[in-house]
Amino acid sequence: MTKFDKLKELAVQGRLSRREFIGYASALGITAAIADPLFMSSAKAAPTRGGTVRIGHAHGSTTDSLDPGTWENDFTIEMSFAVNNFLTEIDVDGQIKAELAESWDASDDATVWTFKLRKDVTFHNGKTVTADDVVASFNHHRKDGSESAAKPIVSPITDIKADGPNTVVITLSGGNADFPFLVSDYHIPILPATADGIDWKSGIGCGPYAMESFDPGVSAKFKRHDGYWKSDRAWFDAIEYTAVVDTAARGNALVTGEFDVISRPDLKTVALLERRPGIDVEETSGTAHYGFPMRVDAAPFDNNDVREALKWAVDREELVKKILKGRGVVGNDHPIGRSNRYHATEEELPQRTYDPDKAKHHLKKAGMENLKVKLQIADAAFAGAVNAAELYREQAAKAGIDLQVAREPDDGYWSNIWNKQPFSGTYWGGRPTEDWMFTTTHDKDAEWNETAFKNDKFQKLLVSARSELNDTKRRDMYVEMQRIVAHEGGSLIPMYNNYVWAKAKKLKHGEQMAANWDLDGHKWQERWWFEG
């Protein structure tokens, strides 16, 4: 065995860090440019099949149902990705990737989309996935009286039809270059068609794992679907979910080895968890963010100087440090995250800082030096929302703003306070594309336009960027839109929260992880494996 082989073996066993490996390798006369990829290929030991993986979920309630239109929490979203496949998937690098659709084409104006399906995919009951199943799965959200949360995504669809057993043609009311991203949404799995809709009650899908049992609010069990078409995915033999809403109980169970991974550990004590041997705390930084939306149609927020003053008066760094315990990054008052493709860089849109003097200047300009505003908040808005509001009150006081924090009940918060009252708190998981995000929250007609934002220039850009297929032009448009929202909008977005989880060291994953959702884009179950 040569010295270099010995090094490689150490790397495979995980006994050398990347830095040490490169150091030793260069001592042997191998340059870093060659050593680095060598380390990657040796350290990333091939995934091994087998094992039952157990996860403790922070979410899960007795109201959970198998109806895809109702999925909204970690438990059901993850179940969706375990049991089902979608037309497309978002890969670990944030790019769109083929899943059930092996290829797709758009008309020049991006209104007619043709998806070609894979021919070899079967549902867990052995039936082949066809174009009819796809049509029925989309129509489930489109039908009259639909209560589906995916309605905003499917409402631009004017027609969807099967063209033969393996082709689906979808016509949109307006061009949308990002449509393949939209159909990766967790609400729209491809489920078996029935005479008058889809069969969602049986829990049969065509994804990596078949459902064995599901007890809402308690647990769910899955076993590997042997006929799964992706040969390099779905390494576990079986998966067990347990809903553990109590944070301390979740952490305990990971420490005692009853779980292999837990979602959303308590940020206050996660440092202690990190110190325990055999446990990794990991995080990804994506599009999820917390904010304080101001409705621009209500006084005094109808005055842009007031909005500017409130934006300058928040100390973002302090909020990230104290509310997120450092597990996040500062926001710049627009909903486009760093993992989005067209996120505006520091040169394109400088980061807003904490500057009470600038805030005072804007207040003076507005003639409201003794500004008094009421922030209506509840912890339902986001974890630590009330504390964040209290911190903000202290910070704003330095700019002479009297910010009153009104604590509202958690119950009914989303229906009665958010999107109704002039100044409240909000939470967004973010969206993988700029258009999807802006259309959801800043389109003038959007149901969830929480800031009542209406801007003609922005609106025009939104529509033209949607169908623009030239990448450079598109980038310019989206940067301009971020600028408009940050400088003229009612969005006050001080922080982007990281997705944080804790897992046993024996659970392995690839170098890069998806940041579009928690836990490797909620696809850890098909991407991760146990160390062999």
Add this chain to the structure above:
Amino acid sequence: MHKLFILVAQRLALGLLTLFVVSLIIFLGVEMLPGDLAQAILGQAATEETIAAMRERLGLNLPAHIRYLQWLGGIVQGDFGTSLANDREISELIGVRLANTLFLAIVAAAISIPIALTLGILAALYRNSWYDRTVNVVTLSFVSTPEFFVSYILILFLSVKMQAWLPGFHFPSLSNVSWDDTFLERLYAVFLPALTLTLVVIAQMMRMTRAAIINLLASPYIEMANLKGLSRRRIILKHALPNAWAPIITVVVLNLAYLIVGVVIVEVVFVYPGLGRLIVDAVRTRDIPVVQACSLIFAATYILLNLTADVMSIVTNPRLLHPR
């Protein structure tokens, strides 16, 4: 003897009335909370349209009194209805949870009652001794500590630290029971929650046993027994205890009721799929039929156990059983 039957019948009739009032109060209480099921389920994703569609489907747009009467009509016919949230039959939803809660309560009772009675009788026997004081202090400390704290202390020592002390063995901090498990597996899974409940309920039963016996020790007939020269043990077990049963049974049964209806916190900490977690979940989502069904079960448990306590007090007391 027939007087006993009349009493039972009367109490049962009153119990039914109580249940009706309880259901009305619970219904009004949940109605008064802000938000309804549609808003709770849809959360941030709610739109006017989807909320309206869901209310229409579930009949939430009907006036409150009509919804209550519909529900009452179902109950009278023995139909608990379906959960608004996920369309599941409530009887099916509750059945497993109730069985889990009862299992935990029975295990806890099987551990705590014999221990409490023994400790209490011994404390009366050696009253004011070091033993008596130690037992009092220890049990009272446990009952004065919040349940969740006792739970976490037990988890720390018997679950987390245990792994270091006894490699390969520890009690699970998660009571994930399923009815596919064997009886022994289930006992192992509920050991920590059962122990927590035991520590919480033992003090009251122990103190009541001790007090009831000591109270009787001052009576003339015990003095007579003393003068006859009987042993202390014989006086307490043969002469005092039979007359002390009534108060002891009352407190034991009340604690049994607590073991069934008061375990919400313990269920949450140990993630035990019992009735307590179900009702918390249902209140949060305003799933009124489920809340009502759970409350009725809890209320009925109290009523029946109280009745049992009364009947047993009468049966164990000849003077009450054969009044002149």
